[in-house]
Amino acid sequence: MLKQLSVAAALAGAALAQNTPSLADALRSSSELSTLAGLVPQDVLQTLSSASNITILAPGNSAFEKVSPQLLSSLTTTPGAITALLQYHVLNGSYPSSAIPEQGAFVPTLLTNSSYTNVTGGQVVHATTEDNKVVFFTGSLSNSTVTTANVNFTGGVIHIIDTLLTIPGSVSDIATAAGLTSVRGALVSANLVETVNTTPDVTIFAPTNQAFQNIGSALPGLSADDLTKILTYHVIAGTVGYSTRLANGTSLATVNGANVTITINDNGIFVNNAEVVIADVLVANGVVHVIDQVLNPNNATVSNEDDGVPAYSGATPVSAAPFTSGQPTPSAPIGGGAGAGNGTRPTGSGSPTSSTGLPQATTNAAPVLAVSGGFAGLLAAAAFFL
Structure with missing residues (x-):
């Protein structure tokens, strides 16, 4: 699916390549991006402007209104968090909205920092189309809906989103949240x-x-x-x-x-x-x-017309969920929470097809950052590391 997405993106990109503005002009052209345009330091702007074949998922004004003090605090105290968050908002490839398939595609981002991801080719976003809107699912199935698509610039395309993306967490943290x-x-x-x-x-x-x-x-x-x-x-x-x-x-x-x-x-x-x-x-x-079942390595029953036959014959239910004693209370259920967008979380009810693999990428450790001054300060501190 990623290969098909890339072909569709290339065809659409060729048609839009002429007479496109610079990144700075593209940011200034949209009233939805006035907050972002005012926050992005010149160094960051120059770095992104020199890139090519990228898609920027740009938080709109409403997205910044959802940023909590807790998130700001986490970004300022967690090593590499600011840079990682910025990198996660940039897709490796230029993808107009018409290239996003309804059945979804998993698109690699510029986030390859091994402190934040251990996925070959870089961490991905799940891009899909729902009710004629493009939605990006990220960590904890939080979702960001595109409010304005296809703001073109010389290095690729910008999609304005209503919520900041969430970098996926560890398996154990997600298990707790879910x-x-x-x-x-x-x-x-x-x-x-x-x-x-x-x-x-x-x-x-x-x-x-x-x-x-x-x-x-x-x-x-x-x-x-x-x-x-x-x-x-x-x-x-x-x-x-x-x-x-x-x-x-x-x-x-x-x-x-x-x-x-x-x-x-x-x-x-x-x-x-x-x-x-x-x-x-x-x-x-x-x-x-x-x-919905615990798999049994000694009873690999395959789904058929008798779906629901238990893998552990003779086992009976108990009154409380096993292994939960002493475990943390779920903190932020997946697919929702403050800052969730307008999309809906994906389930297993679709009819997926096979796909090509992700491209290779390298990983780099991020330095420790300590900054203050709200989101403007965060972006300014990140400029040095992009």
Whole structure:
């Protein structure tokens, strides 16, 4: 899908290449960008103006009104955060709105800093079209809707968005935010948190708390080795399986060593016999798909007309979700929260097709930043590092 997106972008870009303004003139041309135009330091403007074949997702005036004091504080105290956020708003390629497919595409950004992403080719945004509007899904499935598309400039195109993008967090942090506390607790019990947080290019099928609760009677007797085998059966390393990359009938090798089978039909996306209930939750090192069953490496039942047959025969539900004792309370549920845009979060009900891989990119550690003075100060400090 990314290859097809690039071809569409190239054709559209060729038609718009003539008589386009500079980046500075493009920013000044839109009243929606008056705040951004007033904040961007000259050094940053010059750096972006010299770039070519890029797409800038430019926060409109309303987006800056949503920036909380907590976010500003985090940006000023977290090493490299300001630069990383700016880089995440620049797509590697020029993509007019007409190039964004309805079924979605995962587009790499300029964010390759290994302190913030461990995805080959750089962290991505999920670009899609909903109700004739382009929407970008980012960390925690927060969404930013394009309010004005195709503001062209000499280096590419600008899309004005209503909400700042959210850099995807770690697997364990997303599990907490999403209320997947059984997954997080099980990872803690098996001493696998650091592994899933740091392994590059992962696909994780994360069962809901209810899924663990439904087989609760089978869990107390598990040895540490058995729990590890179950959890690693939910992880694929070396392949970021965004929904557009999943193909019907594909067999994928897990970290456990056994394979899972992907089924895609009119009812949705299935992993063995578990349905994907929330797809494409971006994380720092890949993607998470939330599923409605706990996979069983000893019972790899494949989805058929008897969808819903449990993978743990004889297991019975318990009254409370296992592994949740002592786990943090969900902080900001995925797909919503203050600062969410107008789009809706993607689910596993679509009919994705296979896709080409992402291009190679390098990673660089970011220096520590300590700045003050609101967003103008943040952008000024970031200018040195772009």
